[in-house]
Amino acid sequence: MSLSDCRVIELPKIADARGNLTFVEGGNHIPFDIKRVYYLYDVPGGADRGEHAHKALHQFVICMSGSFDMVLDDGFETQRFHLNRSYFGVYVCPMMWRYLDNFSSGSVCMVMASAPYDESDYIRDRAEFISAVAAS
16 A cells, blocks of 8 residues: 555534534444554653554544644655644555654544554564565
8 A cells, every 4th residue: 555545534523502523433434444442642742653554454543632743654755644623534554654743732642443452563663664665
């Protein structure tokens, strides 16, 4: 897969004077069934998160509160996404090197994943990632 397979997805937003509601349905709004959800919060100013790739995992990343940037790299090109709305998210396909930075105070990053945690699916070394991309 390439960077062009990753994209911003706008989620349904039901506006109401009492507050807005947004929902996500796996296989409908995002192109996979959701098997795991996790979130990042209390990220110290100046800290980065991520800096890895997944061999097979699909993810959908949403900024629930505050803002942060997500950088995706397919080994050939790089794209930065600024996330700051809870009704937009970024679909991240497999074999995409990623990292998160530029966290605002109080930001919350929620990630929906296509599979339970599996350490063997991670590529944590950038050189190993580039070799795997070149081999494919």
